[in-house]
Amino acid sequence: MAGTVTQSSLELSPIGNCQVSALVDERAGFVWGCVPRVDGDPVFCSLLNGDRQDQGVWRFELEGQVSSSQHYKRNTPILVTRLEAEDGSAVEITDFAPRYEGSGRMYRPVAFTRIVRPVAGAPRLRVRLAPLHGYGSAEATTTNGTNHVRYRLGDQTMRLSTDAPVGYVLEGRSYRVEADQHFFLGPDEPFVGNIRSEIRRMEANTRKYWQHWVRGLHIPLEWQEETIRAAITLKLCQHEETGAIVAALTTSIPEAAGSERNWDYRYCWIRDSYYTVQALNRLGALDVLEKYLAYLRNIIDQARGGQIQPLYSVMGEAELHESFAENLAGYRGMGPVRVGNAAYKQVQFDCYGQIVMPTAQAFFDTRLLRMADETDFAHLEEVGEAAWAKHDKPDAGLWEFRTRQEVHTYSAVMCWAACDRLANVAARLGKGDRVRYWKDRAEAIRAKIEENAWSEEGGHYGASFESDYLDASLLQMVELRYLAPDDERFLKTFEAVERDLRRGDHMLRYAAEDDFGAPETAFNVCTFWLIEALHLTGRSGEARDLFCAMLSHTTRSGLLSEDLDYETGELWGNFPQTYSLVGIINSAGLLSKPWSDVR
Template identity: 65%
Template structure:
């Protein structure tokens, strides 16, 4: 029986992705893109009976005693070694094709598996049973001598294979005597020699990823952690549009039976900002350029009006939230939500994040497309919205559903929007606009310093006129609102750490929200604390806490959104871009310099 945990290994090609469990089974994958209907839905436990394991693609050896897994170096290509009781060994290579072909990137809606005999005479069973209608039904199928056609939604898929089709259809064991190849992709005849073509795809995909990694500017220490995080962040970008999703999953609860089950397969302006910021530090400009294209379309469609906190990867603004009743949920902990009602919320920090994400494009000569005066004019409309909202209540970055406040984080993002527009205007030689935006920035600063200041504690508060704390106050330096040595910042760090730290972890906030008191720590906030400790000169403490976070990594080297601060078990959607950003940023801050080895 499959163990249901977050020890999952992502594969993908920036069009589709899949999560493979610790027994080499596909348990989650959506098509034709990350926010589509899951053809593999076992992670969220489809209800009802089925002749084959529902929502899975299993490869197992008879009398299996172990499965060891690793990625091919600097790629998202997974190798699983399956061993039976007699020492027989089979290896499974799993990947999604991605490589240049005919002048463009080939990244089909396709999943490839190669199963190779390594030792002994292993007998294997391959069971492929995709679902439709959010886990409600097994996909109807027809078959031929070398293929199985599945009527999945919204488009049918075809498995082409040189394995015995009848054994696949009936889930029968057979002896593995040669390498077998599986290409699950578009519903069309497979052209060419299957074995040769899929093996060539494996090598071309490996070369493409290794070449991308080779261009990263990584720190001396924790290189494997940074590389794996960077690869996975890139997998979270839907390359066709440039959107970056918050995670590859929906409805993994933030804590057991908490009801905090959300669909994260969409592009949050905030999450994407932090993602491109982290990858920029590594020199991965391709992700930034694609995302800026996505943002320009969002801004154009808004026509100077409200910007939502999140959008579909297509740019579609409407993400109505419902429940997939045919799925019991992760460990049976429903509901499984599809869509996210947060798109209707007012979250004013998004205006600042749009401008901060775009600012580099006005200065960076490496970009294929440097931003222009016309782009600046479009961003000024976003800046107008940021300025107008800087002292207005919103749902805040933690997306409270039943209350609003004037959140300090949102207001500081409005300040940053005005400040960066002033910098951009100066770069473009628009002195009058530079003065205009700097005057606005100074006015917002005065408001924040007056209204977010908690005099009794000699520190900043999370909301205007309040005394409350949340971890976003640790971002005041990152947004350049204060200097690291500012006594106000140091006092704020001390208060946040005292109020929100739980051992080796940080809460977002400690007060009750729509679902009661928080039960788990938010991993990204722990990384914010590590950054703040570093900035406060507490370097040894920062490194020690970072080392503790590395102990929480899954076997794939990744993190989800949340951690139980008592048991250290991971919860929340996976892999979480926020958490991977924290791994990258803190490694860059804390690492010894490359000069140490020269």
Template identity: 50%
Template structure:
């Protein structure tokens, strides 16, 4: 393998994120937020300029080790040279509670410490502007360098001599040094003292957050890392949850399936919320619902995705100034899926909201007013349940009445009925129960094929897709229903390849899929367990865990042959699937006592 890989770590704090490779280079970070200009864009190969990275380069580099500090989003990389010298690089984004709010500045903190020998290092800070098109202008002072980006000025504050940074001069690292890259604000205290305190307080925040997760007995490390990763993908200013931090990592080599995932898909975000809810991390749900209530119209209409700042129009353009991941363009900015009809989003949002009305831990539980805000979404779900849409796979060339979409519209009506019953609104309970019943009866009749012996991807259709594995997850059918069992068996026969699963195999706008869609593999594992094939499910689960990168992170897709990661990274969908499958398969705590 040559060129970039997805052997990357992620740091962040709810304001922004950054991806760091095995050699402690920041190779991707959009600033000042997830949807911003990628000042660090080396991952996608700038066409006309070297750079787009922030590196701590060790001369005569030989190898590295990398791991997170236990139960945190603080990344530790140790670089070794060929002569026995070693350097430790600690990377994190500050985050802690202060003055009844979260302190989460747009800032990358780096602490570089010699561990052995006389290491010689070079600090290279090379942001680019306008999607890799140009080097930004710079200014400098006695202990800082400023990089003038179009909408954001970066300030590097450091106790490394500024000339060494500006001219990329190598030097022997004889004592710890510190670098803070962030907003253009002066630091009015010792940088070393601030860096030490920030690391301690950030570590304390993450460990306290993890401490209160309701993790399963088995695979705790994997679940905790996935939960932290999901948390890092929420933009706390608005409550939006992005699908991934990157754009245009192809789903398969040279496939042109290169999409921009730095936005909030309501479906994906609802899956994230439900996974975190199962772990007991309910704040993300409350913040996401705040986002929903900011974008939902009075008529209840919703797009499939929005910007993290509630933007509706996400025009898609190809970026000529970046060659792409391993030169596999195009690089796309924006996503035309915002224009599609994907009616399942109504069910996704109502499902994500339901816990508001039943969870006694919440400081502000749902009430009749909240319920009234959700009802227009139910009306849209009922009106659209049998209308063609692009489906959750976002087909660009065809629209049909998808079984998953119709079932999710049922879920919207079904949950509104249950919420109304909880609130004692008998008339609304009956109203929504009747609508849910009508949808369910029609879907069960038209999505089941007697000829094929399984549910189909569309009403009256003939194909399979992996979304059918979710029908018991939200209660549409029982897992023991013979029709569902037969569907799981058919999916295993037609869509499974080894330890992975295609989402579908019928050709689409870009040809036939080539890689396994990771969350679909987890859905299949969960379905196997639900129908009693637990040993097989555990074996497959362990195989996929082994394909996570060295830090326990997952992208969107995995190659069937060698397990290589493809698709945008880190992918929230994939980590949701891991959490849900682990909770299904784990032994109970009582079994270990």
């Protein structure tokens, strides 16, 4: 029913334009959205506002509402929500953030656009627009004119321009909707032109942009809709101004109920971004790769002696001090809500490989507008030197342990990959001496891994040089081309990982206790790594079944968060999680029947 407080869930649908984004719940409520960019102040924060879900939200409440349904317009992030009332009246709400080319540039304002259409009966609607600022600490102050409301949000102001009755909006009073109504919440400047015609033009142009972008993707024959939705959402996770790609759009959705494993994922992890551009590159989305490579070049330029930290802000800022948003209760009241991420201070040496590998493509791919040159190679060699120096040194690992360090096998393999790919690039540039130099280093790292990570007693690789415990990242040794899928050592390691970490249809990242105790949920990308390993080792039927089982856990919007309760199937962790969407794309491409089957 309208106005009732319901428990927060991850049944959310993202809209966005690669500058701002919002997560929309099943009842057409904006429950999460930050301005002026993804890591900004969440003016829509009711997702993390505990029982105060009527604050930090933008919702259209239909009197007597009994049901709702949602869908995206085909091949776009334009969302349509239908609300139906007990008397048969209904409205459709179309939500999008404008994005299209105009005047020689991409128009992607800090703005959200909503269209309300009465589609049955005589619907009565209440507009609840209650943004907050200061991470939930204060309500907006307002001023208004005939067709607009200005919302003062700390040091920024947003303006709602609308052809709906402004007085009803301000007072939250219900009224009868007899014609289409248009809402544009954006910069504090007068809306130019007729709002109805301009917003309809924005919608048409935005639809055209996204459908043409999707048209250029190379998608598999099977699971096309799932692949397209994952690809669109991954693109929404890129901050186009700089090219940075965030790990997720949210902060502090716990990895498990009451676990306090609440992290801010609105930043650019070198690791997560590598997997994202790798997946989109397989679909031919070179625009995302090109912009991300520009971001990496800036990071490399600023790195001292090739030293790279695990994550940066979308603007390339290095220091991301972690604090608590005291005025937000957290998802279902499960705080804390964190702002910033102290992992920026950690040492995670896998990042060197994840810098080199996507950049290496720029030396080979003639489709790129800007191919890499010898100057780029010189900078990249500095990163390779750091990989060489750190390949056998303790780090926090890809799972970002906060209280212990070991020499993690995954990090060492990534350092090997950095040197291996640099040898390939040197060969491309005709630098024979550098080919031998980097091959020698790659071979030396391999020897160190074989000596220290392989356990004769256990009969498998260990997650670290110091112990033989297992983690799911060992399955990536094939993807990184360190081992072949039929290599006896990989097969034995796969057998051990599956035995120790698989829980039914799902995979833990590790089973050993960490800083917060034993993991309680499966890590979705690890399940996709399991699916890939099953297929590559000849168990393709099982891999397909497991992939379909994973897809059954997606939200109605076709997306996944970071974690999943392997007993109840409930999603946990930040949303939408790029890792998990990468898994959908990679698994679909690997398992799909070929297009030749229909030709």
